[in-house]
Amino acid sequence: MAIRLFEESVHASAYAQFRPHYSTRIRDIIKSFMEKHGCGFECMVDVATGSGQALAYWTNVFRKCIGMDISCEQIKNARKTFQEKGVKNVEFHVCPVEDLPTGPSSCDLVTCAQAWHWVDAEKLYKEATRVLRKPGVVAVYGYGIPYFPSNRKATDVTLKFHNVTLAKHWHANRGHIINHYKEVQLPYSVTDRYDITQEWPIPLSHYMGYLGTWSGYCKYKEENPGDDPLVRVHQDLKEAFTVADTDPIVDCTFPIFVILGANLPK
Numbered sequence: 001m002a003i004r005l006f007e008e009s010v011h012a013s014a015y016a017q018f019r020p021h022y023s024t025r026i027r028d029i030i031k032s033f034m035e036k037h038g039c040g041f042e043c044m045v046d047v048a049t050g051s052g053q054a055l056a057y058w059t060n061v062f063r064k065c066i067g068m069d070i071s072c073e074q075i076k077n078a079r080k081t082f083q084e085k086g087v088k089n090v091e092f093h094v095c096p097v098e099d100l101p102t103g104p105s106s107c108d109l110v111t112c113a114q115a116w117h118w119v120d121a122e123k124l125y126k127e128a129t130r131v132l133r134k135p136g137v138v139a140v141y142g143y144g145i146p147y148f149p150s151n152r153k154a155t156d157v158t159l160k161f162h163n164v165t166l167a168k169h170w171h172a173n174r175g176h177i178i179n180h181y182k183e184v185q186l187p188y189s190v191t192d193r194y195d196i197t198q199e200w201p202i203p204l205s206h207y208m209g210y211l212g213t214w215s216g217y218c219k220y221k222e223e224n225p226g227d228d229p230l231v232r233v234h235q236d237l238k239e240a241f242t243v244a245d246t247d248p249i250v251d252c253t254f255p256i257f258v259i260l261g262a263n264l265p266k
């Protein structure tokens with residue numbers, strides 16, 4: 001059964017505004033793997049695209065890009081963002097992962113970013129294999145809990161918020177993110193895995209906005225109306241970054257994990 005999160009209008013807008021976009025290093029890793037296996041760059045589909053964070057850097061690479069998501073609100077935000085940027089070669093669909101909006105053998109790449117743990121993996125693999133050409137590639141990737149390389153105290157504030165304050169409010173599937181998707185086994189004979197980091201220097205206020213998109217935080221607020229633990233977290237982070245600036249740029253860094261599989265001709 002689909003796990004329905006991130007769908008309400010207010011959550012989808014915050015998601016579009018505050019979630020990280022992905023570094024081009026991830027794109028380059030996927031592109032090299034595709035080139036190594038002789039794939040084309042005609043069409044790609046980004047499964048569970050949310051507001052299209054993982055699509056932005058493909059529109060210059062593929063002739064056609066497709067973003068799909070089960071949430072109308074997420075897709076509404078994605079359409080708006082890409083229209084505002086004047087991107088013409090992308091189309092968006094509201095649909096579930098088990099019904100990808102493209103025909104058999106029509107795509108060279110299927111990506112699934114920060115969503116593998118929310119979808120039915122077997123259904124995703126079945127649909128990906130149906131829509132992929134041979135050769136074609138599936139790329140599943142995500143990011144773990146952020147940290148601050150130069151500030152242990154700020155990292156501990158984030159860890160305490162994640163592991164203690166929100167402990168009872170995370171869905172069990174969040175465990176796959178904590179485990180950096182070590183469980184992902186793509187059903188292809190040729191696979192690869194990369195563990196990298198992505199720096200994301202942002203104002204502290206933006207980092208607070210990002211923490212506000214965590215599904216565990218949204219559940220906490222539902223179950224404890226009137227109590228906002230982010231007020232305490234913000235105070236603790238301001239103390240950890242002891243600088244005069246009230247909204248300093250912080251050196252937020254994410255662990256990134258990329259799992260690749262090649263659907264090859266026999």
Ligand SMILES: C[S@@+](CC[C@H](N)C(=O)[O-])C[C@H]1O[C@@H](n2cnc3c(N)ncnc32)[C@H](O)[C@@H]1O
Binds near residue numbers: 050
């Ligand atoms: C954590 S967000 C990831 C969004 C985006 N890919 C990113 O990298 O930020 C997970 C997304 O999966 C979508 N989703 C969950 N279950 C789905 C399903 N069965 N089919 C399609 N989309 C689904 C949600 O609506 C949400 O937009």
